[in-house]
Amino acid sequence: MRLKTLALALSTAGLLAAIPAAPASADGPWPDEEPWPPGNCQQGTFCAWPNWAPVNSGPTETPSLVTTGPWTGSAPTKTFxxxxxxxxxxxxxxxxxxxxxxxxxxxxxxxxxxxLQVIVTKVNWHGSC
Structure with a gap:
């Protein structure tokens, strides 16, 4: 029971936490001082990796998912x-x-x-969120 409670607390407290978005810029890359930079993700794409990315450098490993439009499948993800x-x-x-x-x-x-490790199964590009 305690493991379920801990898992729920971790999930509720921070599983979905993301760095707050700053206004998008059409001028190019995000600021260099960003704590979790895009690493090897190309501008204009959504990327996911099955492992953690180093702070301040971003991921350099091969992504488990790269898309510029709607996608369905199964991609292990810790960092996106x-x-x-x-x-x-x-x-x-x-x-x-x-x-x-x-x-x-x-x-x-x-x-x-x-x-925590999740399995991304669907990407709704320009979703209603």
Whole structure:
């Protein structure tokens, strides 16, 4: 019971926390001082990685997901980066759960970081979030 309570507390307290979005700029890359930069994610794409990214440098490993439009599949994810100027709606479930418990998350521009391993199953580009 305590493990379920701890898992729920972790999920509620920070699983979906993302760095607050700053106004999008059409002029190019985000500021250098961003604590979780896009790493090897190209501007105009949504990227996800199955591992943690180093702070201040961003991920350099091969992403588990890169998309510029709607996507469905199965991508293990601990770190993501929305390198677009639009909201992207994600559907996922926790890695330790079956896929019947679907959670939706709005990834705002520059939004990133899941704290625990999740499986992203759907990306609604320019979602309604």
């Amino acid at each position: 980066y929305n390198y677009t100027t639009a909201n992207v709606e994600l559907e996922y479930h926790h890695a330790w759960q079956d896929d019947s418990t679907v959670i939706t998350h709005c990834a705002t521009p520059r939004g990133n970081i899941f704290y």
